[in-house]
Amino acid sequence: METQRERDTLSRLRVGHAMRRQVIQRVEKTPIVSAVNAMIKYKVSAVLVTNPEGKPAGVVSKTDIMGAYYAGIPVDTPLEHIMNGPPLFCHPKMSLSQALETMRAKSVYRLFVREDEHDSVQGLLAYPDIVGLLYRVCRNCPISLRHKRRQESPDNVARYRVFEVMTSEVKALEDHTPLYVVMETLSAYRFGALLVIDGSGVPRGVLSKTDLALAYRRGVSPEVPAREVMTPSVVGCPADALLEDAIRRMIFTDVHRLFVYGESPERVVGVLSLSDAARVRSGSCHACVSSRIRLEAV
Amino acid sequence: MKTLAKEVMSTDFETLRPDLPLSEAVRSFRRASAKGRKIFGMMVTDEQNRLIGMLSMYDILLFMRPKHIHIWGHMDDIDVEGIMEVACERARSVRVGDIMTTEVVTVSPDTHVLRVMDLMIKKHIRRLPVLDQGEIRGIIYISDLFYELLESLSR
Numbered sequence: 001m002e003t004q005r006e007r008d009t010l011s012r013l014r015v016g017h018a019m020r021r022q023v024i025q026r027v028e029k030t031p032i033v034s035a036v037n038a039m040i041k042y043k044v045s046a047v048l049v050t051n052p053e054g055k056p057a058g059v060v061s062k063t064d065i066m067g068a069y070y071a072g073i074p075v076d077t078p079l080e081h082i083m084n085g086p087p088l089f090c091h092p093k094m095s096l097s098q099a100l101e102t103m104r105a106k107s108v109y110r111l112f113v114r115e116d117e118h119d120s121v122q123g124l125l126a127y128p129d130i131v132g133l134l135y136r137v138c139r140n141c142p143i144s145l146r147h148k149r150r151q152e153s154p155d156n157v158a159r160y161r162v163f164e165v166m167t168s169e170v171k172a173l174e175d176h177t178p179l180y181v182v183m184e185t186l187s188a189y190r191f192g193a194l195l196v197i198d199g200s201g202v203p204r205g206v207l208s209k210t211d212l213a214l215a216y217r218r219g220v221s222p223e224v225p226a227r228e229v230m231t232p233s234v235v236g237c238p239a240d241a242l243l244e245d246a247i248r249r250m251i252f253t254d255v256h257r258l259f260v261y262g263e264s265p266e267r268v269v270g271v272l273s274l275s276d277a278a279r280v281r282s283g284s285c286h287a288c289v290s291s292r293i294r295l296e297a298v
Numbered sequence: 299m300k301t302l303a304k305e306v307m308s309t310d311f312e313t314l315r316p317d318l319p320l321s322e323a324v325r326s327f328r329r330a331s332a333k334g335r336k337i338f339g340m341m342v343t344d345e346q347n348r349l350i351g352m353l354s355m356y357d358i359l360l361f362m363r364p365k366h367i368h369i370w371g372h373m374d375d376i377d378v379e380g381i382m383e384v385a386c387e388r389a390r391s392v393r394v395g396d397i398m399t400t401e402v403v404t405v406s407p408d409t410h411v412l413r414v415m416d417l418m419i420k421k422h423i424r425r426l427p428v429l430d431q432g433e434i435r436g437i438i439y440i441s442d443l444f445y446e447l448l449e450s451l452s453r
Contacts, residue, residue, distance in 0.1 A: 034400045041357060041397040043365045132366060214396060218317075231391075251366040252381065254388070 015099050016092035018133040019113045019123035025050050028057055028080035032068055035060050035079055036217045040210070043254075046110060048121065049083045056112065056121060058085030062209035063187075069216035070183045087112050092122060096133070099125055109275070127275040128256065134277075135247055160243035165277065166260050166270035172197045175204055175227035179215065182207055182226050195259060195268060196230045202266050203259065205230035236261050239269055247277055299446070303414055304407035306446050307428045307436030308335075313343045314353055316395025320361075323353060323394050339425050341437065342398045349427055349434055351398035361397045362389060404429045405438070414438055415447060 024038050025048045035047045039062060046061035060083045068075075068082045090099050090111040099111055110126040172195040173182060182194060186209065193208035207230040215229045236259040237246045246258055250272075260270040300306050312330045314323055323340075330337040339354030362385050404427045405414055414426060424440045445452075 030401070037395075037397055037400060040392070041361050043361075043363075128366065214392075217396060218393070231388075252364075254365045254385070 011095045011097040013096045013133060013137070014092065015090055015094045015096060015111075015113055015125050016123075018096060018129045019092065019125045020129055021123045023048055023112065023121050023124045025121075026060075026079055027052060028083065029078045031076040032060075032065065032073070032079060032082065033075040033217055036065060036075070036213050039065070039213060040217075045126070045209075047079075048087060048112060048124075049079050049085070054120075056085075056087045058083030059087045059110075060084070061109070062192075062213055065213045065216060066183055066186065066209050069212060069222065070180060070187075072222075075217060075219075089114050089117075090125065091115065096130055100130065103127075127273075131247060131274045131277045132251075135244075135251070138244065161239070162237060162241045162243060162246045162258075162260055162272050163239040163270065165243055166239070166272040167276060168270045170195060170259070170268050170271055172201075172203070172268070173207075173226060174199065175230070176225045178223050178225060179212065179220070179229065180222040183212065183222070186212075192273070193257060194226075195234065196226050203234045203268055205232040206234055206259070207231070234259050234265070234268075236265055236268070237272070238262075243277065246272055247274075250274060250277075299449070301411055302407065303405050303409040303411065303426075303428050303438060304435065306411055306414075306442050307407070307438045308442065309436045311341065311437050312337075313341045313347075313434075314394050314398075316342055316344070316350060316393065316398065318394045320358065320389050320392045320394065320397075324358070327355065335439070341427055341434065342394055343434070347434065348432060349402060349404065349429065351395070351400045352402050352425075352427070353394050353398045354424075357397050357399060361392065362386075402427060406430060407435050411443065411447065414443060418443065 022042070024042050024044050026035050026038065028049050028051055038047055039045065046059050048056055049058040049060055051057045057080070060079050064082050064084060068077070073082065088102070088106055088108055088111050090102060090113055092113050092115065103109065103111060110124055112121050113123040113125055114121050169189075171185060171189055171191060173185060175196050175198055177196075185194060186192070193206050195203055196205040196207050198204050204227070207226050211229050211231060215224075220229060235249070235253045235255050237249055239260050239262055250256065250258055257271050257273040259268045260272055261267055262269045312326060314326060318326075326340065327337055330340065339352055339356075341349055342351040342353055344350050362382070364381065364385065403417060403421055403423060405417065407428055407430050409428075417423060418426065418440055426438045427434060428436045428438060
């Protein structure tokens with residue numbers, strides 16, 4: 001008989017179902033600039049650093065790149081000088097629930113996947129991969145919102161709304177703020193991006209670690225104001241939007257976070273990130289666990 | 299049979315600068331291809347004309363590919379029209395140097411063509427810059443090498 005824990009959607013799914021197989025790797029002597037290019041081109045937030053024999057030695061993330069930029073480290077410095085290590089691994093048969101617990105306990109955003117320490121790296125598991133799999137599971141579920149929308153009958157299953165899942169703390173900086181202050185703020189709050197506002201408090205753009213990595217690569221001084229390197233658009237959604245719709249919007253607009261607004265897009269009240277969505281631990285449906293028990297009982 | 303890299307390389311090539319916007323690079327590909335040979339990748343050089351990277355169509359497509367495209371197959375009720383226009387708009391701020399491949403394999407003018415063939419196969423390379431003491435002499439395209447090596451077979 002299944003335990004209650006086993007009925008949790010994420011406990012049923014395995015790392016091997018969600019992981020991506022393409023792992024971007026660079027040898028430890030490779031210059032930082034090469035890792036930045038790989039992160040931009042492959043749209044990943046970290047690269048695996050290996051020793052000359054191809055064995056995993058460490059990880060360089062966009063946070064490490066930002067740290068190097070802040071510290072004034074030249075972009076042609078070898079990755080081994082800024083990497084963190086050793087990388088954390090999980091087994092492909094580990095449940096997603098356990099993998100999430102490990103990520104949370106170790107304060108990391110990704111786990112590399114392999115059978116054992118003698119095995120080569122099989123893949124990588126990060127929050128977007130978990131959300132992607134949940135999204136697929138949710139859409140294929142017989143009681144999913146997608147199916148309900150096609151029916152005339154009222155939907156009596158409680159659905160997650162964005163305001164229930166979002167992070168209410170929104171850190172915004174004015175567009176004249178120098179990049180080094182932006183980096184200090186991102187580091188202090190452990191955020192991936194900040195909202196950039198003008199003098200009247202109106203959102204004008206977003207400044208992410210990706211924007212900073214590009215600025216570092218191009219030799220932009222950390223003294224320049226945020227407006228010169230920010231992405232000049234803010235992708236958002238209303239606070240009462242359904243979580244499933246918000247995730248869909250993130251997927252289609254190629255962003256990792258949405259700025260959540262109240263009455264108007266100019267009044268941002270929270271941030272919804274893919275990691276927030278992953279933490280819900282099921283699809284978009286409040287009743288995911290209980291409804292599955294009900295379905296199994298039939 | 300031609301046996302050396304300098305005998306099969308092409309000396310008629312265009313190069314890109316790292317600070318060139320991606321939109322200009324795409325135009326350069328189109329312009330270079332209009333001359334006759336289809337160009338799938340170009341060398342990137344600095345102010346002293348030293349090779350600092352390569353940019354291929356594959357590099358550009360990798361960057362343009364939507365991040366979460368693996369999920370799209372499950373989204374049959376979604377209208378994807380306009381997605382590439384949005385992606386192109388976002389790519390406007392990106393430059394050649396931001397996504398070029400910086401680890402470039404090169405050969406010298408006197409490298410044997412069989413060694414060139416071996417390198418292209420092992421490293422999945424379709425074009426190989428030919429450098430002489432750091433100076434660009436030419437570029438070997440896999441199609442030129444192919445026809446050169448297999449000339450007697452097709453005769």
